[in-house]
Amino acid sequence: MNKVVKEVSKSLSIAEFKLSRTEKEKRTVSVLLEETIDELQRKSLVLEQANINLIQAINTVKATQEQLIHKEKLASLGELMAGIAHEIQNPLNFVNNFSEVSAELVTEIEEELQKPDRDVELETELLTDLRKNLYKINHHGGRASAIVRGMLDHSRTSTSERRLINLNALTDEYLRLAYHGLRAKDKNVNCELVTSFDTHLGEIELMPQEIGRVLLNLFNNAFYAVQEKQKTAPVDYQPTVTVSTQLLSQAVEIRVKDNGMGIPATIKDKIFQPFFTTKPTGEGTGLGLSLSYDIITKGHGGTMEVRTESGLFTEFIITLPTSPLPA
Template sequence: MNFKYDTDLLVLGPAAMLLVLVLRRLFDLPERLPRWNRWLSWLWLPALLAFAYSVVYLRHNSALGEAYMLFVFTVILGTLLRLRSYRPARTLLVGVALVWLKWVIKVGLLLGSYRLLPPYASYYNTGSQLTTLLVIGLLVTARAQKKTLLKEQKQREEEAQARALVAAQNAELERLVAERTAALTQQSEELRKALDDLQTTQSQLIQAEKMASLGELTAGVAHEIQNPLNFVNNFAEVSTELLDELASEQTKPAPDLGLEAELLADLQQNIQKITHHGQRAASIVRGMLEHSRQSTGERTLTDLNALCDEYLRLAYHGLRAKDKTFNATLQTDFAPVLPLVEAVSQDLGRVLLNLFTNAFYAVRQRQQAGEPGYAPTVRVCTKREGDEVVVCVRDNGTGIAEAVQQKIFQPFFTTKPAGEGTGLGLSLSYDIVVQGHDGTLEVESQEGNHTEFVMRLPLFNY
């Protein structure tokens, strides 16, 4: 008896397993459909059993091979339907469905022992070949789609990583900004507190400068007022003696009328001198009161010649009140006819007092250095130049270095030793002249030789 193996299973089985292997790798079934992947991994078993059956029972049945392939494509079709949301699977689904339909028709014809008529058999064979080619083409297309999807997925992952990195960097930047903002806020608070402390200190120093100027002015006034008071006291004592002598003469039996007339003339002259010096003391007191009175900021017509002369003597006697050994030559060159200027006299008086005080301080320092033949001299002159009135204060003292001249009007800058100056006198003077009176205040100096301050004020004619 002739025995024939079921060769259809020998061919179709490996072909089906190869197709399944391709599909498992193409669609990543172990990750996407683990259960279906396990079923597909066992599709070779039915083919092996059918082949064993044909060997054991010596029966050849081609329907087994056809039915096996129908079973394989049924499982593949079900797998693709489960993956229909995946674009490459949708692409291959149509082709597999056509192949599955081909095997359904073929198995149905075998089971019913039917044959297609020649024209339809030719169409069927041609359709089978086309579907096979279609499946191959769709496999290539699905593979290309998978690569595209993987590329897009990788790009999305990279973009997601980039966004995550940007988000992390933004979060880090926000943290750093928050820390920096907190640090800046703290620094701002510290600076605000330092500014408040500085303003408080500045107010105290300004007050100290005012008190120092007032002390110098007071000393000058005290020294200046001492002269008329001495005259008043001396003439009062002499007048008392004359009155006693007159009274004694009048008690005599034969008074000397000529002597009495002479005594009365002396008394009258003394009373006139007492009145003169008393008025002089009163005028000094009035000037002191005007200087100490709070400035209203109202401008009045001011005689700069008189103002310079008054404050020059007050500054000089103020220094002599501190140092009795100090003497200086005062030179004045006032313009004979100097127009009145519109100014706040109290404020300009403070400026002049500060300039004179600094000048006397400079010549005193040079005098104390023991330079042979040195004669302290302070010179004040006034003049008119165009539409301006000019006041020059020059001394032959220690002078100011060129580097220091650039900072001489800065607040809190002083060339005096600690404890002898606040560094606000010239700064306040500069503000009064420049900001308060629309003028200018300049300095020219040669170290070890002289210093000259030039104040210019605009002139207003009426």
């Protein structure tokens, strides 16, 4: 009997020990769990704050990008305005000159009418000259009006609105505007412009304001490249920018080539990346080619490539589909 009691007592002691140990383990686990929860909560707060900081950083980057894009557009607009001012000034100069000459002709006619022995042949000649001058005034005034109408049309057109456009005329117009904008800043600039426009091209559907921005950027880059090369080139170097269009089977091709500095092979693959620029600090945002690439590829479903050889030439090749993109 005593032996049984001892065995039962021993079993109870073991059970109590195990129970006590289990309770201690539970308390230990509970403490560890609480500590883990606290640590997770602390890390969660840290991650939450890091996420807030990241969102703020992203918003700051986006705002900076928007400011740089706006700056790039304003820079292009400044170049465009300088070219437009020159284009308008030319016909206005003709209008002013022919107006002055016409006023002198009118005075001569009035004097001839006052003479007792009028020279009819002279009067007829003066009237003929006056009529020619008036035709010329009308012609050049119409040219100035056309430039203004074209620019107003471009400014009012939504960037997402497609229209049938004479691409040859648009390309030629922006080439002249870019060159005159360059000359407005430096009268000593001299660059040969070579154009070859496919007469079978006709009109194609595109966003004229956006394509104009691309062309203006490519022309300005080409002029910059030949100017930079001219600083160190031999005296017989002739800066040349060549622009051509060609109608393909299902697309139209635009080529802009310069015989400037070219692009080193090590950076050729980076030129369409946002904020990458080969120009010195302060002379470029690095967004011109990036925006142009997006306009051509995403906005028009086309392609934009570059051929270049360092020290010799750079040629940008744009292809635009002749059929409208699916809605």
